[in-house]
Amino acid sequence: MMAFFWQCALLLSLAAAMSAYADMRLDCRPDFVTLVWTESRSLANTSLFRLGNCYPTSSSPREAVFSVALDNCHFRRLVTGNQLMYTNDLTYSSPPDSNVLPFTRPVVCAYERPKDWYPLTYYPAFNTYGESDLVFHIGLMNGDFSGPAESTSFPLGSLIPIMASVAQRSHQPLLLLLDECVATTTPELHPESSIYPIITNKGCLVDSKISRSKFEPRQKSSEIQLSLQAFRFALGEEVFINCRLLAWDPASLDTTKKACHYVKEHRWELLDNPAYSNLCDCCESSCKSRRMRSVESGKHAMVQKAVLGPLTITDVNS
Incomplete structure (x- = not known):
């Protein structure tokens, strides 16, 4: 301990x-x-x-x-x-x-704060498929994702390494996805909150269209790594990243359960299998839910809200 x-x-x-x-x-x-x-x-x-x-x-x-x-x-x-x-x-x-x-x-x-610790976003228990509990994690990492970040301050334009994971315990293998992420200046989202969209539309990394942001290749299905380019939003202020984490069956990706980023001068690409990148085509429009299919299959996504921060983005020219 x-x-x-x-x-x-x-x-x-x-x-x-x-x-x-x-x-x-x-x-x-x-x-x-x-x-x-x-x-x-x-x-x-x-x-x-x-x-x-x-x-x-x-x-x-x-x-x-x-x-x-x-x-x-x-x-x-x-x-x-x-x-x-x-x-x-x-x-x-x-x-x-x-x-x-x-x-x-x-x-x-x-x-x-212990040096080998990164924030837990969710401790309490809930069940999936009638089995034992899931525990979600999210944290700022160092440059090669080998450990927690030593600083929460990032120069404008640098990459912010973020890793999220879900502890699987006795569950069948689970795929962790970032369903939605937005940057705000407060730890809680309010209707009047100013936001900077990062991931929207059921797993589309929209920030990758205008920056160097990208999903990194997976090391485990239960982990997802994001290199987020430090943005100008709330420059010099405390920034919080509000996300929805989603644990899902690795064999059942669809337009609402996916991780997509934009490859420059190419197109939207599916992180987990580029051959099925057509699942990302809806990132330019609206990725609608297929509720009937989910009910019929008997599969249920486990969703948890998470807040990362505060972190600060600094202007290297100031």
Whole structure:
């Protein structure tokens, strides 16, 4: 198991009426968090506390206890430099007749980022084909994809190596695809978010038409490597890459389950078998879903949203 140097930071800003009677303790461990809210007087109904979307693990008239995994309760993860931070909110929703006003307290666990670690985008379990769990990964890599990147800063025009994978465990072989990726300036997508499209239309690397971006040859079906040319969007700002990862049957590629990039002065090319690059022809129009075929075949794609970042693109001329 990776050696974690872990520390915790807890920010408390209590209202005057609460500060004299309440205490919050946070214990950050490598895989889980224990948070205890204690009151010397029964001012608040402790069953009404929430950590993210989680109810207290246990509660008494004067104490609310949460003992939860970091992959639960909507913890948010942020990688900045050498720090790996998990953030959440402790909230209290008071009933209408209460003298205690609703409030929110930020909860932060900060860890030193291990050198051999790259971000996990998804820990929780879900099933595929009725078998054991899948775990998706995505991360910034070094130039030859042999390990994690040493920096999250990339000069404009350089290549940003990105690798995603899915842990197969006892599953039949799975093919990992990047269904969609866009760059944004926030870790979460909103309707008003400014975006830079990277992969759209069910696996079409649209950025490859205007840049040197490309999919690298596969080493494993359960991994996909992308060399993304650093773009001018949000230059000098923090950039997040929001993706949809898709695990699928390697033998069942179609226009909605594919990885296509544009080969200059040639055409769209299918990463996994250029002989079937006609599956990429729809990249110039619309790659529609074949729902009836999927239902009849009994095959189901496993899809997971992932966020990579923050990273920064710098202007070499500034």
